[in-house]
Amino acid sequence: MKKTIKIKRGIKSMQLTKQQLAAKIWNAANQMRSKIEANEYKDYILGFMFYKYISEKEEEVLTEDGATRQDMKEYLVEGNSEMVEYLQDKIGYFISYDNLFSTWLEKGKDFDIADVREALSAFNRLIGKNHKDVFEGIFNTLDTGLSNLGSTAGKQTKAVLEIIKLIKEIPMDANHDYDVLGFVYEYLISMFAANAGKKAGEFYTPHEVSVLMSDIVAEHLKDKEEIKIYDPTSGSGSLLINIGQSVTKHNGNRDSIQYYAQELKSSTYNLTRMNLVMRGINPSNIITRNADTLVEDWPLENANPNEFRKQLRVDAVVSNPPYSQKWNHEEIDENDPRYDEFGMAPTSKADFAFLLHDLYHVEDGGIMTIVLPHGVLFRGGEEGKIRRNLIEKNHIDAIIGLPANIFFGTGIPTIVMVLKRTRDENDTLIIDASENYIKEGTNNKLRSSDIKRIVDAIKERKDIENFARVVSREEIRENDYNLNIPRYVSSADDTDTWDIYATMAGGIPIVELEQFNDYWTAFPSLRNELFVPKTEKHVELISEDLTSIFSNNQEIKNYKQQAHQEFDSFKAYLSETLLTNIEELNIATAEEQVVAEMFKRLNNIPLVDKYQVYQVLADAWKVISGDIELIKQNGQAIITQVEPNMVEKTKSNKKVEVQEGWKGTILPFDLVAKVLLTEQTTALATNQDRLNQIIAEKQEIFESLSEEDFEELEDILNANKTNFTKGDLNKFVKELLKAQRKSDYDEDSIEYKCIHSKDLADTEAELKKTVKEKEDELHVLTKATTESLTPEQITELLEVKWFAELLTNINQFPTHKIDELHTGIKNIIGKYATTLSDIDKEIHETEQKLSSLLDDLVADEEDMMGINLLKELLGES
Structure with missing residues (x-):
């Protein structure tokens, strides 16, 4: 039965997807910052975003309690101790009515920079006693940086007004399906990082690397109901947040996770706390510390200095520590339990110090992932000893070689190392993903398909040609505990070789046809239709009309038909899954269902790389999920909404936005017209x-x-x-x-x-x-x-927008695989089409023609002597 969408009319406000909103805010912020360093300006934008969040959170709580705006104006005063205590217990802080973000907006021209300074000071003073660790000093970076926004109070006021007017558009109510605030925050951090040069490494792990590490951890912890996760070099906190989101997909309970975060740099530590709080995480589940991870061990089972303080172990540790940082291990107790079992990292490079700290805090049955430079795999000395101990004690589960130039601020190649405290295996999975990326600007970037390929390889734990290999401990011992990836697996294609016999006498080397063994398995008759034996090790082509042979081969016809049949009903499946009760749809769950269904169908279609197909789906999913998010947020009425089509034009040397007609919020006008x-x-x-x-x-x-x-x-x-x-x-x-x-x-x-x-x-x-x-x-x-639009028309249009191109692209993959085989065979044929014997014969014939032409020449005596010498040379040839 055709699925249709029930709609209600009425919505008229302009809507943006979170991607569009994030890009719009970034473009404006990047222009507004003028000469201020991106690394500094991010603290102002993100700081005000956080203040807006906590301010609106307080208003939301009071509104749910039945309070009106007038009630807030009357009772939200610092002198109302009952209200202050209520909010401190409920949300961890108190903000007076005068200091609300919404009140700042209401003030308009009466707003002043002094309002911000007063609000930040009052906030720090009115934090609940049980939430000091989460909120105390969280605005210090913003407060101290306000003077950088202008040389006078007036200029500072103007700059802040621009910021708060910019971010007022960001909705602060987050849920699992439509976390606009979190997306915008992460997007801004990534864009500031891209513009911050080397300083970016202080606060940002690329989103894709974060997702990769999080998915590995979440897969390992998917059956646990309560989880503790820890990042000892937390930066912006994105690693912890992504793990939380991945785990929540499995157990559905975001409050079952406790987050431990430690960061040395104060401004970055504030980013961690803001990010965690703004993602809707219960402040009681956030435990943070601003300190040096290596000098003093943390986290602890309890914080009372008068009691025995036992080091806390957690279910997962993730970290992206500074690479090859110098450190002074003389400050460390020589009996420090983090290091006494494995060894002390050299003072010149703290990489293994961070790793051992992380491992020490992993619970039995837990897991850790850490980003490190390649050097940790093969450097000798103290690091070699630590590496040997880790291998012999069976802690290194997997090593993933990432593409170079994937992190902002450094172009060096890096790895993700996966370790466990207890393991059933005694081997190590080594993955070379260095060639799996897309170029984006000056950096390389992991695609969705690259991440899934890696995560699936870890899950399945098997050899994959040119990508992954399970290496025994015995082999690693034979290599003197050197874990350098090229020793075990390489993503590089085989070097091109030339067969001497085929080069001289023609024919096609059988060994070179072995690269197509998967095709010969899928199409057993095709090889015999193409080639006949020439020698024991060579074949020759039966007919040069390859196109006809491929077109008429019955097994190829059956293959294409089977592929078509597998995806013939996929549109109906997608429509049933995504267009039924769209407002109630869980986007993350729906995505997993669609991917699983697609992979199930691809299992019956050999040759096609399922990860290439997955990337096509992942690209389409950005559009699909963006539309679903807007529909869930605003109701089905947004599907039929139109809004002004605003374009940027230059008038009087100024860029202004003017309206040029209308556009559909969800459904593009050209799509509606075409259908x-x-x-x-x-x-x-x-x-x-x-x-x-x-x-x-x-x-x-x-x-x-x-x-x-x-x-x-x-x-x-x-x-x-x-x-x-x-x-x-x-x-x-x-x-x-x-x-x-x-x-x-x-x-x-x-x-x-x-x-x-x-x-x-x-x-x-x-x-x-x-x-x-x-x-x-x-x-x-x-x-x-x-x-x-009628419900039936809406369904038809969404099916075209979401599925038409997707299905066309998927259906092309089998044909592409046949074309690849066709091209590959043509290349080999062309490689040996002209033999050295043919070339020698052509040279001889050319010499004879030239000699014959020389016989017809008439010249003086000396010239004829020269011509005769040339003829002698040609004759010797």
Whole structure:
């Protein structure tokens, strides 16, 4: 049964997807910061975003309690001790009415920088006693940096007003499906990092690396109901947040996770706390510390200095510590339990110090992932000893080689190492993912398919050619505990080789056809239809008409038909899964279901790389999930909503936004017109095609003019001689037609060409007018049609927008695989098509022809002597 969407009308406000909103805010913020360093300006933008969040959180709690805006104005005062204590217990802090973010906006021109300073001071003073660790000093970076926003209070006020007006658009109510605030926050951090150079490494782990580490951890912990996770170098806190989100997908309870975070740099430590709180995590589940991870061990089972303080162990540790940092281990107790079992890292490089600290805090049955430079895999000395101990004590579970230039601020290649305190295996999985990325700007970036390929390889733990290999401890011992990835697996393709016999005598080496073994397995008859034996190790082509052989092979026909059948009903599946009760849909769960279904269908289609297909789905999912998020946030009415189409134009040397018609919030006008207004769209296209033909014909006539013609027509050409001037051409043609009719002129004459160009120009003007009228009519009709769509029409349009291109791309993969085989065989045939014997024969024939030509030459005595010497050389050849 066809699924349809029930809709309600009414919504009219402009809506942006979280991606569009984030990009808009970044562009504005990047312009606003002017000469302020990106690394500093991020603290101001993100600080005010956090203040907006906690301010609106307090208003939300009071509204749920039944309070009105007037009630808040009356009772939200510092002198109301009962209200202060209530909010401190409920949310951990108190903000008076005068200091609310919304009150700042209400003040308008009366707002002053002094309002911010007073609010930040009051906030720090009114934190609940049980939430000091989470909130105390969280605005210090913002407070101390306000003076950098301008040399005077007036300039500072103006700068802050610009910021709060910019971020007021960000909705602060987050849920699992539509976390706009979290997305914008993460996006801004990533963009500031991209512009911060080397300083970016202090606070940012690329989102894709964070997701990779989080998915590995979440898969390991998926059956646990209560989880403790820890990041000892927390930066912006994104690693912890992504793990929390991944784990929540499995157990569905975000409050079952305790977050431990430690960060040395104060400004970055504040980012961690802000990020965790803004993601809706219960402050009681956030335990943080601003200190040096290596100097003093943390976290502890309890914080009372008068009691025995036992080091806390957690279910998962994740970290991206500073690479090869110098450290002074003389400050460390020589019996420090973090290091006494494995050894002390050298003072020149703290990489293994961080790793051992992390491992020490992993619970039995727990897991850790850490980003490190490649050097930890093979450097000797103290690091070699630590590496040996880790291997012999069976802690290193997997090593993942990442692409170079994937982190902001450094181009060095890095790895993710996965370790466990207890393991069933005694081998190590080594993955070379260094070639799995997409270039984005100056950096490399893991794609969704790259992440899934890695996570699945760890889950399945098996050898994958040119990608992953399970290496025994015995082999690692034989390599003297050197874990350098190329020793065990390489992503590089085999070096091209040349067969001597085939090069001399022709034929195709059988060994070179082995690269297509998967194809020969899928299409057993194809090989015999293509080749016959030539020698024991060589074959030769039966027919050069490869296209016919491929087209007529029954197994290839069956393969394409099977692939088509597998995905023939996929559209119906997608529609059933995504368009039924769309407002109640859990986006994360739906994505997992769709991926699982797609992989199940691909299992019956050999040769196709399921991760390449997954990437196509992942790209489409960005659009699909963005639309679903908006629908869930605003209701189905947004599907039929239209909004002003705002474009940027320059007026008086200033960029301003002006409205040019309308656009659909969810459904693009061109899609609605193409699907539902075919008659009008076809009529417009017909006129547009005719217009294009007229323009092309005019250009063709002009380009046919010679230089002599240009000289004769100089008075009616523009200055660049690229076209006729309209008025002069019209006058010229008028005089020509006084003398005789157009048909009386020769069609190759310049007179005829000028008259015809004028006629075409007149037709062009009429057609342009007609096209513009029809475009306007279609635009108005499309707007009306969009606003009055039926549920059946909405379903049809969403199916086209979400699924049409996706399914087309998926269905092309089997054909692409056949084409790859066809091309591969053609390349091998071409490689040995011309043998050395053929070349030698061609050279000999050419020499003979040249010698024969030399016999016919007549010259003086000395020249003939030279010609005879040349003939002798040719004869020796």
